[in-house]
Amino acid sequence: MTIPFPTTTQAAEILEKVRQARPRVHCLMNTVVQKFTADGITVVGGIPSMTTSLEEIESFVTKADALTINLGTLDAERRKVILLAVKIANASGKPWIVDPVHCDYSPSRLAFARELITLSPAIVRGNRAEMRLIGEVPDAIRIETGPVDHLSDATRRVRIVNGHPWMAKVTGTGCLSGGVIAAFMAVERDALAAAASALAVTGVSAELAASCARGPGTFEPAFLDALSAITGEDIINHARIENEQG
Ligand SMILES: Nc1ncnc2c1ncn2[C@@H]1O[C@H](COP(=O)(O)OP(=O)(O)O)[C@@H](O)[C@H]1O
Ligand SMILES: Cc1ncsc1CCOP(=O)(O)O
Numbered sequence: 502m503t504i505p506f507p508t509t510t511q512a513a514e515i516l517e518k519v520r521q522a523r524p525r526v527h528c529l530m531n532t533v534v535q536k537f538t539a540d541g542i543t544v545v546g547g548i549p550s551m552t553t554s555l556e557e558i559e560s561f562v563t564k565a566d567a568l569t570i571n572l573g574t575l576d577a578e579r580r581k582v583i584l585l586a587v588k589i590a591n592a593s594g595k596p597w598i599v600d601p602v603h604c605d606y607s608p609s610r611l612a613f614a615r616e617l618i619t620l621s622p623a624i625v626r627g628n629r630a631e632m633r634l635i636g637e638v639p640d641a642i643r644i645e646t647g648p649v650d651h652l653s654d655a656t657r658r659v660r661i662v663n664g665h666p667w668m669a670k671v672t673g674t675g676c677l678s679g680g681v682i683a684a685f686m687a688v689e690r691d692a693l694a695a696a697a698s699a700l701a702v703t704g705v706s707a708e709l710a711a712s713c714a715r716g717p718g719t720f721e722p723a724f725l726d727a728l729s730a731i732t733g734e735d736i737i738n739h740a741r742i743e744n745e746q747g
């Protein structure tokens with residue numbers, strides 16, 4: 502029998518580390534879901550910061566433990582601040598994740614996402630349509646989310662089977678997952694274990710939330726409640742982390 506990587510117990514332990522360490526996550530987040538993403542990081546145990554100011558980004562990234570970069574509302578100023586943030590993160594060894602939101606809508610955004618991928622992100626995460634265009638990412642962890650999340654690096658493949666269809670009916674669950682993954686990367690050096698654990702925690706939280714919500718509207722706050730309240734036991738009992746072969 503193959504032992505799932507990471508085990509559900511490891512996922513529970515990494516969540517506990519986040520809650521103890523309270524990592525700072527700087528987010529260059531799109532303007533649509535800043536509040537939801539910041540709330541997601543906070544309730545899971547991290548401390549978000551959100552400024553996009555070119556003058557301040559060096560101080561914020563220097564003080565952060567991890568960085569999440571989201572291309573959802575991209576303009577010339579944001580491109581500049583993103584490139585500077587990446588430079589500072591790389592120089593100070595901070596892990597970062599990029600979410601190439603809507604790169605399937607815009608060739609210039611896709612080109613920018615590809616440029617960022619050459620700058621050594623730990624993780625690239627997008628939905629199916631986005632990741633189809635991104636293709637392989639040989640030097641980073643690749644995550645394609647959806648009804649099942651597929652994660653891979655050069656040698657390992659993991660899938661997370663948790664979650665709920667209402668996640669796709671609430672704007673920003675993918676963006677929020679980028680923030681939560683960054684918080685987990687801040688406390689766990691193995692970025693694949695960190696990301697798989699983060700997605701198991703969000704997926705199980707969604708399942709718990711859906712059981713007491715009436716639809717996407719009531720699901721959104723219930724999801725934040727569940728992310729805040731989820732226990733190690735919930736993860737051990739409900740997380741479905743599976744190794745993929747080949
Ligand atoms: N049908 C579904 N069933 C279960 N989980 C889902 C479903 N659709 C999306 N998710 C979850 O919602 C989150 C966002 O995924 P996705 O919809 O692929 O990204 P995005 O919001 O960027 O389009 C992920 O955590 C994913 O696991
Ligand atoms: C609708 C929209 N437009 C620009 S960013 C954004 C939010 C995307 O959020 P997600 O990809 O997590 O659903």
Ligand SMILES: [Mg+2]
Nearest residue numbers: 602628675676
């Ligand atoms: Mg998205």
